[in-house]
Amino acid sequence: MDYRLGLIGYPVEHSLSPWIHESFMKQIAVKGSYTKYEIPLSDDFSKRIANIKKEGLQGFNVTVPYKQRIIPFLDKIDSIAGEIGAVNTVSFEDGLWVGYNTDGFGYLRSLEMEFPALMENTAIRILLVGAGGACRGIYHTFANAGFRNVDIANRTIEKAEDITKKHEKLNTKVFTLEEAAERTDQYDLIIQTSSVGMKPGIEEKIIQLDRLKKGAIVSDIVYQPIKTAFLKQAKESGAAIHFGHTMLLYQAQYAFEIWTGKRVPIDDMDKKLKLLLEG
């Protein structure tokens, strides 16, 4: 069977998803296509979606700015996507359009591949920095996976508080960025979830990381550049570091698995994507 997959969003011109999914198809020797459907804000969204649904796709990815806007056009939403309030993967199943969110799960899987021992211990102390859509996905996935100590720091406190609402039992502490910078040495895992540090603002760091716990792991979801100023400082302060482009691969791996039932190993795609990003 030929797979027919795609992506909706705006802009999608430079998206890496076609490269990733076409590599998956090649790896398991199946034919197929992954089409970019660019939907400018001026377009009639419901008309475009109705037309895309008629194209006979097994599913499609959803990126900015439509991860929330797509929801009313779906027949069913899985529980984690419902909790996060955003969908990045849509699958056509038994005549129904079903929405998933693979971002948080993909992120956790990418961490688990590199740091399996860390991820077995749900008592580790985790700090998420930034409180946008990516933080929401990662926070809920950690919470559902049983992690008990997940705090959030953000410039706007209310946004961080809002994310914690559906998991009141977790007792998440919420901090300003200034407060968080004073307590970085209390965490086993620190994850930068905002866009701060992304090209062209590559010198920017959301917080300073000059004091870290021994054995700490620091992660950044920004992947352009691969080694952000945040990760550079973490490394200089003795931490192990985890790069953002791996999240991209594993969230795609999970989406592909939802569509096709096949989990394609990442193997050297990590290195290839790194080269691609570094130009």
Ligand code: ATR
């Ligand atoms: P998304 O589209 O993923 O929801 P977003 O709304 O752009 O992302 O926000 C991402 C995060 O980056 C937010 O936590 C934002 O902080 P605020 O909630 O205070 O807006 C954070 N962020 C973006 N630029 C920032 C900056 N220069 N300094 C600190 N935080 C920043």
